[in-house]
Amino acid sequence: MNDSLPLEPAAEDAGRHGHQEPEGATLPHDLPVFLVGMMGAGKTTIGRSLARLLGREFVDLDHELEARCGVRVALIFEIEGEDGFRKRETALLDECSQRSGIVLATGGGAILAPENRRFLKDRGVVVYLRASPQELYRRVARDRNRPLLQTPDPQARLQALLAEREPLYESVASFIFETGTMPVPQVLRTLVPLLQQHEVQS
Ligand SMILES: Nc1ncnc2c1ncn2[C@@H]1O[C@H](COP(=O)(O)OP(=O)(O)O)[C@@H](O)[C@H]1O
Numbered sequence: 001m002n003d004s005l006p007l008e009p010a011a012e013d014a015g016r017h018g019h020q021e022p023e024g025a026t027l028p029h030d031l032p033v034f035l036v037g038m039m040g041a042g043k044t045t046i047g048r049s050l051a052r053l054l055g056r057e058f059v060d061l062d063h064e065l066e067a068r069c070g071v072r073v074a075l076i077f078e079i080e081g082e083d084g085f086r087k088r089e090t091a092l093l094d095e096c097s098q099r100s101g102i103v104l105a106t107g108g109g110a111i112l113a114p115e116n117r118r119f120l121k122d123r124g125v126v127v128y129l130r131a132s133p134q135e136l137y138r139r140v141a142r143d144r145n146r147p148l149l150q151t152p153d154p155q156a157r158l159q160a161l162l163a164e165r166e167p168l169y170e171s172v173a174s175f176i177f178e179t180g181t182m183p184v185p186q187v188l189r190t191l192v193p194l195l196q197q198h199e200v201q202s
């Protein structure tokens with residue numbers, strides 16, 4: 001057993017929940033895997049664990065941007081506005097999406113720019129992690145580092161953003177994964193075989 005994997009529950013946990021976590025897997029290609037979806041879909045969380053399972057490098061676009069700029073996403077929004085953030089996001093996505101064999105978690109709005117959608121579609125396998133607005137809200141309600149949700153009615157904002165973005169997520173997706181209320185380990189157990197079976201179009 002590989003104890004560097006974060007997904008291994010204690011033995012009694014695995015028994016209690018009636019499942020074993022995956023111990024490691026590979027994909028039949030080294031195309032990057034891109035995760036897209038709304039804030040709260042689980043891109044960062046699932047992406048990190050998925051990369052560990054697959055023995056791949058993990059890049060979270062927002063974290064990479066924060067590391068390079070030396071400030072949080074919220075401060076980039078404050079200083080440069082959403083437009084400034086989007087320009088940085090596009091430049092970084094262009095760079096990172098060319099790295100083979102990575103798992104890349106995008107930010108929820110990375111599908112807004114047509115050129116970003118092209119990078120994603122042309123350069124890797126794109127998984128749209130989907131969840132209902134209620135579930136998304138439940139997951140992000142207490143988070144203060146999502147500037148687009150710092151409004152009097154964040155739930156309504158999430159719903160509006162989802163309505164606007166849904167066709168864009170769908171347009172780039174190689175496939176759609178409904179997380180529903182599935183816990184993260186179960187998402188991984190289901191997602192890995194789907195990725196392994198996914199036919200790569202060339
Ligand atoms: N399938 C899931 N079930 C329950 N909670 C989840 C799930 N996926 C993510 N979360 C939680 O939701 C929050 C947001 O997840 P995150 O990975 O930051 O989403 P994203 O990067 O898509 O915005 C985190 O607290 C995370 O632990």
Ligand SMILES: O=C(O)C1=C[C@@H](OP(=O)(O)O)[C@@H](O)[C@H](O)C1
Pocket residue numbers: 037038039040043044062073106107108109110145146147148
């Ligand atoms: O949906 C969006 O426009 C955004 C989502 C965030 O990432 P997550 O989807 O990882 O929360 C982050 O990129 C920024 O706050 C903007």
Ligand SMILES: [Mg+2]
Pocket residue numbers: 043044045062105106107
């Ligand atoms: Mg994220």
